[in-house]
Amino acid sequence: MTDSPEPTPRTAPAEAAATPSLAHRFEFAALRAVAGLVGLLGVDRASATMGAIWRLVAPRLSRHRRADEHLAAAMPQLSAAERRAILLAMWDNLGRTAAEGLLLPRLAADRSRFTVDTTALEPCRDAIAKGAVFASLHMGNWEFCGWGIHLAGFRVAAVYQPMKNPLAESFLRGLREPLYDAGIFPRERMTPIRLRTLVRQGVAVGMLADLRDRSGIVAPFFGRPARLATFPAVLARRLGVPLIVGRVVRTEGARFRLDARPVEVPRTDDAEADIAAAALAMHAVFEGWIAETPSQWMWAHRKWAFARAPEVDDGRD
Template sequence: MKQPSFLQRCQYALEYCGARALEGLIRLVGIRRGAVAGAFFWRHLAPFARQHRQAHANLKAAYPDMPEDERVRIVSAMWDNLGATFAEAIVLDQLAGPEADIQVNGLDMLQAQRQTGKGLVMVSLHAGNFEALGVPLAQNGLAVAGMYQKIRNPLVEAHVLTARERFYTAGLFAKGAASLRQVMVHVRHGGIVAILADQRTMAGISVPFFGRPAPSNPFPAMLARRLDVPIIAARCRRLGPARFAIDLEAVDVARDGSVDADVEETTARIQARFEAWIRECPEQWMWGHRRWSPDKA
C-alpha cells in the first residue's frame, strides 16, 4: 500500500483535529442541540454542493408529477436530516444516553429468530439516522457484525471504528472481497450481519427501483440463499433530534429456482421494501447519491 505523503499526513491530522474539536463542541452543548445545529448548517450550506443538484434530479425522475415546491421542501428536509445525523454520529455513544430515545418495532421477531441458533442477514438503508441501528440491538444483548465503507483518512477512520465497535460487538468488516468471505463464515456459524444495501453497486445486478433499473447489491440475498438463513429489513425513522423509531420487517427469501434467479428475485424484494419505506418518508432518504446508472439520473 502506498504511504501517504507528508502533505497528506498533515491534511489527515488537521481533519482529525477538526473532527475532534467539533465532537467536543457537540458534547458540550448536548446531542439534541448539536443535532439542531447540524440540521441548520447543512440546510444552508448543502445547496452549494453537487449532491444538491443530484438530489433534485433523482427526485424529479422518481416523482415526475411532483410539484417543484414540494421537491424543494423534500430536499431541504433531507439536508436537515443528514445534518442532524452527522452531528449525532460524531457523538455516537450519546445515542445510548439519557438525551436519546430509540424505539424498536419488531424486536420480538428478531429475538425469536436468535433462539433458532441460525445466522441472520439484516439489510438497511440510508434513512433517518442510519448509524443508530446498532445501538438498541447492542442494548438488547444482540451481538451484530457490521459492514462499512472505508474512510480515506486513517486517523478519522480509527476513531469512528472505535465508536462503532461498542454497538457492533461481533465485529466490523470493511467492504471488499476478503471481508465477504469473513462475513459468510460469521453468518454460517450463527452470527448476525447488518448491511446497508440501498446504494448503487455497479458490479451488482439491476432490479427495479422507483420504476427504473438500479444496479443493486446482491450479497445479502446471496448470503441468505446459500446459507439458508432469513433476511430482516430495518429502517430508522427520525422523530426529532436524537429521537428515532426503528422498524424491522422480514423479507421473503426466494428459494424456488436456480441460485442466480433466486438471488435476483430476493434482491428485487429488498429494494421494493426500501422503496415503499422511502415513499412513506421521502425527506429522510439520502437522494443525493447516483443510485441509478449515469444516463438515468
C-alpha cells in the same frame, strides 16, 4: 470453511494501513475540533445546530441539484415547492446525522431515545438467533441500524466502507465499535469469509444495501433502471439464513423508531434467480419506505448514474 464455530476477533484490521499525509492530519484536526464542539453542545443542541447549518449551506452546492433531479424523476407528482421542502428536510436530517455520528456511544446509552418494533420478527426469532443477514438503507440516522438489532436481542456485527483518511478512520471506528458486540468489518477482500463465519456462529450481520452496486443486478428502482445490491441476498441464500430488512426513522430531534421485517429468499434449483428475486424484494421494501418518508433518505447519491434524469421544473418562469 467449517460449520463449527471459529474464534473471531472483535474487529478486523484493514488489509493495508495507510500512512497519514499532511492533508490527512489537517482533516483529522478539523474533525477533532468539530467533535469537541459537538461534545460540549450535547446531543440535542448539537443535532439541531448541525441540521440547521446543513439546511442553510447544502442547497447552494451541486449535490442539491442532483438530489432534486432524482426526486423529480422518482416522484413526478411533486411540485417544485414540495421537492424543495423535502430536500431541505433531507439536508437537515443529514446534518443531524453527522453530529450524532460523533456522539454515538452517548446516544446509545440513552434507551429512551429509541423505540424498537420487533413485531414482524417474532415468527422467525428462533431462526434469526441461529444467524441472519440484516440489510438497511441510508434513512433517518442509519448509524443505529445495528443498534436496533442489538436492542431486539441479537448479537450483531456490521460491514462498513472505511474512510481514506486513516486517522479519521481510526477515530470514527472507535465511536462505532461499542454498538456491535460481534465486531465491525471494513469492506475488503477477506470480509465475506469473516461474515460467513460469524453468521454460522449465530450472529446477525448488518449492512447498508441501498446505494449503487456496480456488481449488482440492473432493475427498476422508482421506475428507472438502477444497479441494485445483491450481496445480502447472496449471503442469506448461500448460508440458508433469514434475510431481514430494517430501517431507522427519525421521529423528533434525536429520537428514533427502529423496525424490521423478513424478506423471502427463494431456494430453488436456480440459485441466481433466487438471489435476484430476493434482491428485488428487498429493494421493493426500500422503495416503499423511501416513498413513505422521502425527506429522510439520501437523494443526492448516484443510484441511477447510468440513467439520465429528465429536466426538472425548478419553479421559476
